[in-house]
Amino acid sequence: MYQEKIGKYSFETGIYRPPSEGGSYSLLIRVTRNCPWNRCTFCSMYKTEKFEIREPEDVKQDIDSIAGVCEELITASEQLGFGGQINRRAVLEMIDREPLLGSSHGFLMILNWLNSGGKTVFIQDGNSLQLNTKKMVDILKHLRKTFPSINRVTTYARSKTLSNKSLEELISIREAGLDRLHVGLETGDDELLKKTKKGVTGAEHIDAGKKAMEAGFQLSEYWMPGLGGKAKWQDHAVNTAKVMNEISPHYIRSRPFNPAPNTPIGDEYQRGELQLLTPEEQLDELQLMMETLNFNSRVCFDHAGNRWTNRRGTNLFSLSYEGYKFPEEKQVVLDLIEEGKIALHHSLN
Numbered sequence: 001m002y003q004e005k006i007g008k009y010s011f012e013t014g015i016y017r018p019p020s021e022g023g024s025y026s027l028l029i030r031v032t033r034n035c036p037w038n039r040c041t042f043c044s045m046y047k048t049e050k051f052e053i054r055e056p057e058d059v060k061q062d063i064d065s066i067a068g069v070c071e072e073l074i075t076a077s078e079q080l081g082f083g084g085q086i087n088r089r090a091v092l093e094m095i096d097r098e099p100l101l102g103s104s105h106g107f108l109m110i111l112n113w114l115n116s117g118g119k120t121v122f123i124q125d126g127n128s129l130q131l132n133t134k135k136m137v138d139i140l141k142h143l144r145k146t147f148p149s150i151n152r153v154t155t156y157a158r159s160k161t162l163s164n165k166s167l168e169e170l171i172s173i174r175e176a177g178l179d180r181l182h183v184g185l186e187t188g189d190d191e192l193l194k195k196t197k198k199g200v201t202g203a204e205h206i207d208a209g210k211k212a213m214e215a216g217f218q219l220s221e222y223w224m225p226g227l228g229g230k231a232k233w234q235d236h237a238v239n240t241a242k243v244m245n246e247i248s249p250h251y252i253r254s255r256p257f258n259p260a261p262n263t264p265i266g267d268e269y270q271r272g273e274l275q276l277l278t279p280e281e282q283l284d285e286l287q288l289m290m291e292t293l294n295f296n297s298r299v300c301f302d303h304a305g306n307r308w309t310n311r312r313g314t315n316l317f318s319l320s321y322e323g324y325k326f327p328e329e330k331q332v333v334l335d336l337i338e339e340g341k342i343a344l345h346h347s348l349n
Contacts, residue, residue: 004106006069007098011062012054013106014124016045018182018220018253019303020321021154025116027066027147028109028124031059031139035126037158039197041264042186042227042257046126056135060142067146069110070118086114118147123155123178130161133169140176154180159200162208170215180218183209185252187227188243189235196227196265202243209247219249225289226257226282230275233285241292248295251323256282256305280344283308287337290330298323299333310336311343 003012013028034049077083077090091111094101101107121143129136144150155178162170162183187193188202212219221244228236244252259269268274277285293299300323308316316336318324324333
């Protein structure tokens, strides 16, 4: 957590956000702290932290503080004769006035956001929709009113939370200004969901995803290649694809499983009770998943954890946040998987 103090302005930001929100230099607005579930056996985030809901007035004060910093930057630029343009001279002028800005995480975030056009915002932390619907609507309306340049606001959400919200509540949140949801589906296999303590079933994933789509959100669902290990790779691939087919989200994003130290599943791996897939088995699982997918969506490998390589030793898949359009580019992905297998065989011979 970062509690920033910039002159007379202060605001709070968390640490975590999806890569697609960092790459687009999103402004981070913290509505809740940490994760309300915090039991997933593969996750090492937030484990020593308590979940807390912030009051709307505190969040709106953060928004106002960030707006104040933006206004001072623009004023400094105008006084230097740059017409409000945020350039190096204006930034140095601000740092001269407030030397601590030179090492401020929040100030850098604001600069990146402004320089990218001030268009995207990510609402933190792990499950902001846990907030009361009316309070969330209040915050979103204030955010949109304060920064009219915004064209996209996104957040993480749990499937269980989406299931517990009425369709009318979700529509009101979306109409207030929340555009995109990032949901950690991880797997569609009920046995794996229970084992990893996701607190949700495949059917509930489907219900939540369909409800989010019906409410008009842009939906990104995340899945974990390799999560089932050698024992469950086929069930994991097929059942995950079946759930994705039912939801047909706008994006599915690959986040390959890697047993994190000091997690229950990491301990299981250290005891030898979980056998990880070999690189070739990973591609077999991925191939089965892609073959089973039958939807109109985008499949993305927009994370450094997607380490498969081609014969040139470079990334097998594009790291683009927009990924590959299915069904049009399904064969492209399958061909790349075959190329990855050939590259593995060459490296072993």
